[in-house]
Amino acid sequence: MSAPEVTVTADTNQHYDLDPDIFGQFLDPLRKYSSALYESDSDSLESAQRNKLRFVARRLGLNGGEELLDIGCGWGSLILFMAQEYGCDTLGISPAPRQHEYIAEQAAARGVSNQVRTRVGHFEQLTLPDASVDAVTMLGSIVHMPDLDEVFRRARAVLRRGGSLYVSESCFRNAAARRAFGERAGTEFVRSDIFGWGDLRPLSDLVTAAEDAGFSIASVDDLTNDYRRTIDHWIDNVDVAAERIDAHQPGLAAKLRHYLEVANAGWGYTTKHYALVCRKTR
Template identity: 65%
Template structure:
């Protein structure tokens, strides 16, 4: 598990590359996310699912796509508040490692792992994926749920992911994408896109799915599945918006103005689904 000394020693990223959104007070996220603090699309494939149920369904979906089994090693790049790694350790008894540049997330994960009795299965690394030292060819699965958008060199990120995997291991990427190259050209510099990129995340580059497919193919992966999760993410954000509205006073008490900022960000995201943007889950196998 990451120590407080490691957190103190971790270098800061340049301002333009710092995903400052993820270093907000974790209690803010607890007020509008599900109890696991999963900050990516849920899976609403049965009627009447709550946000919490949809997020658990999504985590089981990821495990199924990875063919995850007890004792396997999983690397989650951009591990957020630990929802995926803690779940896979608890429910599948996988040995999990999370990577994130946001120091507060590691502190939160360490505390939750201790509470759940998972410290023997859960570890984290502070820093950017490109810079963190990790053992090559030692993982059975690598996941990136909504994190590759924050990596400037998508080809290098995918190559590094493959270098982490043993032969036969699986790579799962779920990401919001422009619908196609023409939509990216037209909408990438619109006011709403720039607000989300600069005011919320500090940096991000949303790409068409075709660029992600090209990157994984060029890296040597075999693509095994592509799932369209666009409507699932729209419904997830609808639920988040309801929770932001319900918790606005408490959110703003922690950080004034944050509820309005979150509302604008989430409304911008939901406005584009199916028109300018899509959300996909891309799964690949390291076949050689």
């Protein structure tokens, strides 16, 4: 696999630029950094994350061999999985350079270098050909994109007719919750100490932006309980690996644990986690 293509000098937040080994200490072996999907009480984190990737494929209607764009590709779990399991040609976008090096190594190790490409940058700033992919995914990344209208417009533009967009995101329950909790201490801690800029919108904002861009809404799934359970698994893993995590940066394990506890505190009360699937039908 060739070196990742650097299209822009992209700034990102400090969290995704941490050493990849840190994420390997508390995520599943695929390093999927978003909600899993638990099909039974006995599911491990790894099996639940594979369940989730198959769920995404079903919602997108993948049959094999499609061209897929993953916006905010993280450590490459989705594009590597779709290349291996479904024979898809995939392109991942992320502003964090370290993630691209890791994905290139993993693609080579799994024998899918010809099916997995990445570009460093922000989706809103990259030039991508219109009607060039069959599916677009955004798992937990749209929260870091300020202009919803532009993101949905550009996502629709790159899709071929009949293509699908999958967006999963944590959302405030409604506009009142967003106003009440958007500036509280826990929210500010996540913004300033973990992720940098981010905005949890109500689901209605995502639906409105999608429909304004010309999408048809195909489905909405509530994955709130699955994300709560996912984060419980991550917290357990942070506790087990605290010494190894702190070897990278003293106090980092406690900081990660606090962030994950803040995330888990609001599920079902102030926040929800939804999977929204949109189709380009015209």
